Amino acid sequence: MKKASIGLIALLLVLSGCGNKMTEEGSASPSALTQTEGAAASPASTQASGTPEQASSDGYVFEANGIPIPMHAEAAPILKQLGKPQSYFESQACAFPGLNKIYQYSSFDVYAYEKDGVDYIASVILFDDTVATKEGVTLFNKKSDVIKAYGDKFTNNLNLYVYDQGKSQLRFVIENDQVTSIEYLAKI
Amino acid sequence: MVRKKLIIGTVAIVLLLGSLYVLQRLLMPKYVSGIVEGSLIGEYYKEKRKDFDVIFLGDCEVYENFSPVTLWEKYGITSYIRGSAQQLIWQSYYLLEETLKYEKPKVVVFNVLAMQYNEPQKEEYNRMTLDGMQLSATKLKSIQASMMNSEHLVDYLAPLLRFHSRWDQLSKDDFTNLFGKEKLFHNGYYMRVDVKPAGRVPRAPRLPDYRFGSNAYSYLDRLTELCKENGIQLVLVKAPTIYPHWYDEWDTQMEQYAAAHDLTYINFLKHMDDAGIDLQTDTYDAGLHLNVYGAEKLAAYFGAFLADTYHLQDHRSDETWSGIWQKKIDFYDRMKQDQLDELAKYGYLKRYKVET
Numbered sequence: 001m002k003k004a005s006i007g008l009i010a011l012l013l014v015l016s017g018c019g020n021k022m023t024e025e026g027s028a029s030p031s032a033l034t035q036t037e038g039a040a041a042s043p044a045s046t047q048a049s050g051t052p053e054q055a056s057s058d059g060y061v062f063e064a065n066g067i068p069i070p071m072h073a074e075a076a077p078i079l080k081q082l083g084k085p086q087s088y089f090e091s092q093a094c095a096f097p098g099l100n101k102i103y104q105y106s107s108f109d110v111y112a113y114e115k116d117g118v119d120y121i122a123s124v125i126l127f128d129d130t131v132a133t134k135e136g137v138t139l140f141n142k143k144s145d146v147i148k149a150y151g152d153k154f155t156n157n158l159n160l161y162v163y164d165q166g167k168s169q170l171r172f173v174i175e176n177d178q179v180t181s182i183e184y185l186a187k188i
Numbered sequence: 189m190v191r192k193k194l195i196i197g198t199v200a201i202v203l204l205l206g207s208l209y210v211l212q213r214l215l216m217p218k219y220v221s222g223i224v225e226g227s228l229i230g231e232y233y234k235e236k237r238k239d240f241d242v243i244f245l246g247d248c249e250v251y252e253n254f255s256p257v258t259l260w261e262k263y264g265i266t267s268y269i270r271g272s273a274q275q276l277i278w279q280s281y282y283l284l285e286e287t288l289k290y291e292k293p294k295v296v297v298f299n300v301l302a303m304q305y306n307e308p309q310k311e312e313y314n315r316m317t318l319d320g321m322q323l324s325a326t327k328l329k330s331i332q333a334s335m336m337n338s339e340h341l342v343d344y345l346a347p348l349l350r351f352h353s354r355w356d357q358l359s360k361d362d363f364t365n366l367f368g369k370e371k372l373f374h375n376g377y378y379m380r381v382d383v384k385p386a387g388r389v390p391r392a393p394r395l396p397d398y399r400f401g402s403n404a405y406s407y408l409d410r411l412t413e414l415c416k417e418n419g420i421q422l423v424l425v426k427a428p429t430i431y432p433h434w435y436d437e438w439d440t441q442m443e444q445y446a447a448a449h450d451l452t453y454i455n456f457l458k459h460m461d462d463a464g465i466d467l468q469t470d471t472y473d474a475g476l477h478l479n480v481y482g483a484e485k486l487a488a489y490f491g492a493f494l495a496d497t498y499h500l501q502d503h504r505s506d507e508t509w510s511g512i513w514q515k516k517i518d519f520y521d522r523m524k525q526d527q528l529d530e531l532a533k534y535g536y537l538k539r540y541k542v543e544t
Contacts, residue, residue: 087387087388089387089388089389089390089431089474090474091431091473091474091476092473092476094225094247094248094273094274096223096312102390104388104390104391109390109391125391125393127391157396158396158397159396159397160396160397173394173395173396180394181393181394181395181396183393
């Protein structure tokens with residue numbers, strides 16, 4: 001009996017001292033950008049930051065009318081500068097707290113994720129060729145234009161071309177030698 | 189002397205295992221308030237009578253959008269929703285495999301939104317589906333199919349290993365629900381009475397590839413085959429919710445699949461007017477999910493199709509079933525009124541969901 005008690009205590013000590021912390025939701029590191037079912041279809045939702053990352057100056061930064069939008073940056077000051085969006089949409093992840101917020105401007109959408117009551121930039125998606133990346137690439141450019149601007153160090157899967165820099169990604173969908181989607185993405 | 193030692197040793201081992209069992213039950217998330225969806229799968233086993241006419245499989249697009257109570261009240265159809273948050277298609281397949289050990293439904297309804305996922309997505313969602321299943325070979329197969337690279341089978345078999353560090357997050361719920369949980373759902377349906385009208389949904393970004401993945405298709409094939417082997421009619425559906433975006437290219441693939449396999453596919457997004465669904469009043473989160481009013485309308489509309497097409501028997505004259513369902517209706521009505529009272533008092537559902 002004594003041995004069993006010692007064994008039990010030892011086991012409890014071992015268990016309480018190892019492994020990842022499990023939250024109420026069962027997450028080792030609760031996602032701030034937990035999406036609803038299906039939202040992962042959106043390129044933005046491929047981001048799944050555990051905690052807000054420091055907005056990194058060495059990451060890709062989209063600029064709209066001279067207003068820089070770094071990934072993982074606090075959203076409020078940026079949104080204030082951008083002005084009133086054409087529309088706003090928010091969604092709560094199935095079964096998990098925290099809102100995903102989408103601000104639609106005429107040529108791009110800004111996605112934000114919420115962490116501890118503060119919104120951070122999760123993604124920016126460009127929707128027409130009146131806006132360009134900082135390096136000058138727009139929708140409907142050719143693949144060679146992308147490589148000229150960003151080099152050939154990308155990862156490619158089917159039509160998706162991904163450039164990594166710091167805590168961000170720049171993702172191009174290129175179909176029939178034409179850029180059909182551009183997305184800035186905050187990554188873990 | 190030897191016998192005495194043997195008895196003491198046996199008692200010690202029983203006490204040790206018993207303590208570990210209790211500890212595990214204490215530390216596992218209970219999902220009885222706030223994030224309640226983790227309790228969906230486990231409630232099925234408490235059903236005393238499991239010979240349902242219709243089994244729904246899928247993610248939130250089934251467990252929040254179809255009201256089994258309405259199917260009963262209007263058509264005498266008995267149904268159960270075996271769905272959970274972000275339930276992946278292989279999890280739905282194995283849940284059906286498991287369900288068939290208890291019953292053989294006449295119709296299985298599978299919501300196809302899950303086709304977009306070709307690989308495991310997130311441990312938190314896996315847990316909510318898999319931890320609710322009773323231990324069986326089927327559960328093991330589902331775990332194997334669902335695990336992320338960072339997950340381990342042993343953590344599912346002995347959840348204490350995964351949840352042991354929750355000791356400093358324990359709440360009253362963990363103690364009051366140690367050996368049993370209150371009923372939260374209505375044959376797998378998750379009720380919400382609140383209303384948040386749908387507005388403009390975000391533009392759908394272009395995808396690099398619109399084709400569903402081979403793994404997803406493989407499980408859809410297996411689901412189709414499993415139903416055929418058991419003489420079950422499989423109906424593919426897409427729930428009438430407008431976000432996340434359901435691409436035309438995805439819709440075409442499901443139409444083609446259904447045609448090739450002699451299945452029925454219903455995209456309810458195309459039948460919203462016929463069903464009388466108004467996303468100004470029938471959704472609680474701006475079009476992602478229906479509220480109870482929408483779920484009742486959808487069930488009323490779909491129920492007519494199910495009853496007519498598959499000649500499902502109206503069980504309302506069956507005394508045993510009627511008795512069982514009357515209790516379910518009473519619980520359903522109580523919860524609906526309770527939620528309405530909360531909504532009136534606080535402006536949101538305090539007990540049923542965190543403030544939004």
